Amino acid sequence: MTQYWVLGRRAIREVLRTPESLFPTVFIPIFFLVVNVGQAGRIFPAGATSFLKGQNYAAFQLPSALLLAASFGSAALYLVEDIEGGYFDKLRAAPVSRTAIVLGRLTAEAAKSVAISALIVLIALPFGISVASGILGFVLLLVLAAAWSVVYSGFVQLIALKSRSAAATQSGSLVFFPLLFLTPNFVPRDKLTHPMEIAATFNPVTYIMEALRSLILDDLDWTRIGRGFAVVAIAGVVMVALNVRAIRSYD
Amino acid sequence: MPLAVEAHQLVKRFSGRGGTVDAVRGVDLRVEEGEVFGFLGPNGAGKSTTVRMLTTLMTITSGTARVAGIDVSDEPDAARRGIGVALQEVGLDPRQTGRELLVLQARLFGSSASQAADRAQELLELVDLVDAADRRIKGYSGGMKRRLDLASALVHQPKVLFLDEPTTGLDPASRLTVWEEMRRINAQGTTVFLTTQYLEEADQLCSRLAIIDGGLIVREGTPVELKAELRRRRSLPQDPSLDDVFLDATGRTRERIAGQVQEVQG
Numbered sequence: 001m002t003q004y005w006v007l008g009r010r011a012i013r014e015v016l017r018t019p020e021s022l023f024p025t026v027f028i029p030i031f032f033l034v035v036n037v038g039q040a041g042r043i044f045p046a047g048a049t050s051f052l053k054g055q056n057y058a059a060f061q062l063p064s065a066l067l068l069a070a071s072f073g074s075a076a077l078y079l080v081e082d083i084e085g086g087y088f089d090k091l092r093a094a095p096v097s098r099t100a101i102v103l104g105r106l107t108a109e110a111a112k113s114v115a116i117s118a119l120i121v122l123i124a125l126p127f128g129i130s131v132a133s134g135i136l137g138f139v140l141l142l143v144l145a146a147a148w149s150v151v152y153s154g155f156v157q158l159i160a161l162k163s164r165s166a167a168a169t170q171s172g173s174l175v176f177f178p179l180l181f182l183t184p185n186f187v188p189r190d191k192l193t194h195p196m197e198i199a200a201t202f203n204p205v206t207y208i209m210e211a212l213r214s215l216i217l218d219d220l221d222w223t224r225i226g227r228g229f230a231v232v233a234i235a236g237v238v239m240v241a242l243n244v245r246a247i248r249s250y251d
Numbered sequence: 252m253p254l255a256v257e258a259h260q261l262v263k264r265f266s267g268r269g270g271t272v273d274a275v276r277g278v279d280l281r282v283e284e285g286e287v288f289g290f291l292g293p294n295g296a297g298k299s300t301t302v303r304m305l306t307t308l309m310t311i312t313s314g315t316a317r318v319a320g321i322d323v324s325d326e327p328d329a330a331r332r333g334i335g336v337a338l339q340e341v342g343l344d345p346r347q348t349g350r351e352l353l354v355l356q357a358r359l360f361g362s363s364a365s366q367a368a369d370r371a372q373e374l375l376e377l378v379d380l381v382d383a384a385d386r387r388i389k390g391y392s393g394g395m396k397r398r399l400d401l402a403s404a405l406v407h408q409p410k411v412l413f414l415d416e417p418t419t420g421l422d423p424a425s426r427l428t429v430w431e432e433m434r435r436i437n438a439q440g441t442t443v444f445l446t447t448q449y450l451e452e453a454d455q456l457c458s459r460l461a462i463i464d465g466g467l468i469v470r471e472g473t474p475v476e477l478k479a480e481l482r483r484r485r486s487l488p489q490d491p492s493l494d495d496v497f498l499d500a501t502g503r504t505r506e507r508i509a510g511q512v513q514e515v516q517g
């Protein structure tokens with residue numbers, strides 16, 4: 001537990017010492033939010049679009065922005081730096097639980113994600129977006145986005161551990177990106193074309209997006225929320241287990 | 252009393268896209284407690300691979316290894332508590348300060364926050380880095396990084412210290428500092444397992460040594476024994492240097508090496 005804590009603090013220190021890496025994480029999702037709403041907002045006017053539940057289209061788009069931000073993790077790139085710089089071997093040579101090595105970084109990633117998601121929601125509030133599920137919903141929103149960031153970073157860390165190369169990790173981080181867009185990100189699932197609807201139904205990210213969206217547009221809808229959390233929980237456990245295994249067999 | 256390092260028929264085979272490489276092909280080692288043991292060999296001989304297996308950093312293809320009496324593959328965490336290791340490439344995190352790195356390392360080995368702070372200070376004094384302690388490692392010179400790396404291998408007062416080419420690339424002054432450090436650590440009872448390409452270093456520091464070439468141990472003994480053996484075998488008028496022993500053991504001759512240098516130059 002101590003090990004996990006000291007490694008997590010180190011990872012947070014690392015993020016705080018490279019603040020410039022945070023800028024694109026905030027800027028790009030907001031950029032897409034503004035552009036998407038600017039392009040499609042008139043098709044879905046606030047009062048006349050039932051799936052907006054009275055809010056404007058930006059509220060509907062906000063979950064996409066949050067997921068995008070949570071998918072800009074830097075944990076794996078720091079890990080590659082550790083590997084290339086030899087520090088990773090120093091950690092491995094210590095009697096540290098391999099789970100703590102994995103979770104230390106991922107926890108820092110989650111903390112970062114909470115801060116960034118909160119920032120993005122706060123930036124969005126003046127534009128007429130409100131979180132319909134209230135304070136508890138807001139907290140759940142942050143936790144869910146952070147949990148997704150753990151899953152995504154866990155996946156990219158896996159690439160880092162296998163490839164040990166910054167270039168491969170960087171491009172590997174894009175492999176997951178299509179999943180963010182095979183989702184009902186412009187309209188609800190039942191309004192998608194049939195092939196897209198099928199794809200979205202099989203895409204786990206869909207359920208996270210729908211959970212986030214329900215927190216913004218509806219009151220607490222536990223079925224949707226539960227599905228979103230179930231998906232990240234399963235994916236998170238799988239990613240952490242694969243990471244731990246990769247470190248155990250690391251040569 | 253258990254041996255500090257004991258390896259039986261240690262083998263490492265790398266299999267990759269480029270085929271298989273037998274980096275270590277059946278190495279036996281017996282290092283007594285309190286020794287400074289030298290592990291010599293030309294580039295690519297298998298020194299680092301052996302060290303990485305002995306320090307739990309690499310899986311062992313076949314054979315067994317014990318460090319401070321503990322099997323490194325059966326009980327890696329227990330073995331790690333008795334092992335300090337400074338690898339050939341220093342392993343430091345440029346974004347932390349020297350002090351942060353040592354404190355973190357001490358905490359990973361189970362020290363409390365205040366114990367870790369004390370130990371870090373002690374080690375910073377030992378390797379003469381007090382002034383730079385609170386600066387980021389990114390700005391350290393090569394010699395400073397090497398010394399910090401050595402300090403980080405000592406946080407938990409290991410029984411056996413593995414140093415993989417600790418002086419390669421250092422200026423002569425830093426090299427002497429590291430030698431002094433090594434002697435002092437050894438005098439306090441720590442066994443030192445030292446790999447080096449510098450024969451003078453081995454001659455100065457090591458009580459016993461092994462020469463590895465092509466993944467196999469080709470000579471083993473005290474420097475004096477090895478020189479005397481070569482002298483007898485070649486009926487030399489006087490004791491050869493450790494360089495001669497090394498060249499004889501690895502099948503390289505001065506002429507051939509000179510020839511290679513000329514070819515490169517030509």
Ligand SMILES: Nc1ncnc2c1ncn2[C@@H]1O[C@H](COP(=O)(O)OP(=O)(O)O)[C@@H](O)[C@H]1O
Nearest residue numbers: 265272274292293294295296297298299300301
């Ligand atoms: N990860 C690896 N994959 C494949 N071959 C390797 C790997 N590491 C080392 N080798 C090969 O194993 C041999 C021994 O390397 P090494 O132990 O680093 O030698 P030394 O430290 O004595 O210079 C070399 O031929 C090297 O190319």
Ligand SMILES: [Mg+2]
Nearest residue numbers: 298299300339
């Ligand atoms: Mg080497």
